Amino acid sequence: MELTKFEELIDRQGTDLQSWTEEDLREQAYALLQSSKPAQELLRNAQAVEKWIPKAMFVPVPQGLERRILNAIAGTKPIARTWQRICTNWILKPALAVVPLALGFLIGFSQANHSTIIEDEITTVHFEDYTDILFLAND
Numbered sequence: 001m002e003l004t005k006f007e008e009l010i011d012r013q014g015t016d017l018q019s020w021t022e023e024d025l026r027e028q029a030y031a032l033l034q035s036s037k038p039a040q041e042l043l044r045n046a047q048a049v050e051k052w053i054p055k056a057m058f059v060p061v062p063q064g065l066e067r068r069i070l071n072a073i074a075g076t077k078p079i080a081r082t083w084q085r086i087c088t089n090w091i092l093k094p095a096l097a098v099v100p101l102a103l104g105f106l107i108g109f110s111q112a113n114h115s116t117i118i119e120d121e122i123t124t125v126h127f128e129d130y131t132d133i134l135f136l137a138n139d
Contacts, residue, residue, distance in 0.1 A: 001028040006039055015047045 006029055013020045020026045032039045079085070 001032045003032070003036065003038055003042070006032055007042055010043065010046050015043060015050050
């Protein structure tokens with residue numbers, strides 16, 4: 001077994017070689033550990049990391065945190081439903097949301113008439129010469 005394969009197996013199956021699922025890989029790992037100093041060092045480092053991970057993941061909870069959160073929640077007042085708030089949330093905000101849409105439609109429809117006039121002018125200018133019409137008829 002190569003050192004890279006051994007490292008991959010340690011990452012995937014852990015540092016306890018007895019818990020590895022395949023017996024032939026376990027035997028190859030033991031043979032590598034007996035003959036290779038880098039493999040032994042790799043296993044020691046992985047075991048040290050595995051030992052320190054639970055301690056590193058523990059974050060102590062500050063004293064009285066739950067009590068402070070509940071006191072802060074208890075001290076807040078619910079939002080009052082006033083006519084001003086209702087009018088703002090249910091009438092003014094939707095109306096302001098419709099304004100850009102209405103402007104887009106107005107601008108779009110106002111430009112539509114100009115484009116048809118331009119198309120008519122191009123068509124009229126282009127077909128005043130009857131030779132162009134005859135040329136098209138021959139195709």
